[in-house]
Amino acid sequence: MWDKRIVFMIMLGLLTCTAVNGADSTDSIKIKINDEVFDVKLEDNSAAxxxxxxxxxENVTVNASEYGGFEKVGDLGFSLPTSDENINTAPGDLVLYQGNQISLFYDSHSWSYTKLGKIDNVDSNHLKEVLGSGDVTIVLSLK
Structure with a gap:
């Protein structure tokens, strides 16, 4: 018969692997703009x-338009839970607006949003260049 300690250690190892692998898939996503892919570190909230x-x-594609000279905003195609608060955005911030739109900031702004995440190690000049001056297609994915 199996010793109870050995069975316990095997089960603990399996649970640890599951917890670590599960955590990796939920704390960040990818955002693709044209041919550029960025890593987005997600907030720990219900919307994210x-x-x-x-x-x-499935991947989510957002057709985003220029707004205000500081962000690209587009319809998400579905609603997410909101926990809006007045925040000062910075380049690379990804936020939820009105529960069904996302905004990607290339400059700063202050308004009531639900923060979804932030592009890791963002260079604001490079991000602004990638986003361009007109409409842009943004693809959100896990990989």
Whole structure:
């Protein structure tokens, strides 16, 4: 018979592997703009978790338009839970607006949003160049 300690250690190892692998898939996503791919570190909130659930089913494409000279904004195609608060955005911030639109900032602004995440190690000049001056297609994915 198996010793109870050995069975316990095997089970603990399996649980640890599952927890570590699960954590990796939910704390960041990819955002593709034209041919550039950026890593986005997600916030720990219900909106970000629901976004990940949607991305587990399929990538999300957002047709985003220029707004205000500081962001690109577009319809998400579905709603996410909101926890809006007045925040000062910075280049690389990805936020939820009105529950069903995302905004990607290349400059700063202050308004009431639900923060979804931020592009890792963002260079604001490079991001502004990639986003360009007109409409842009943004693809959100897990990989």
């Amino acid at each position: 978790r629901e976004l990940v659930k949607a991305l587990e089913k």
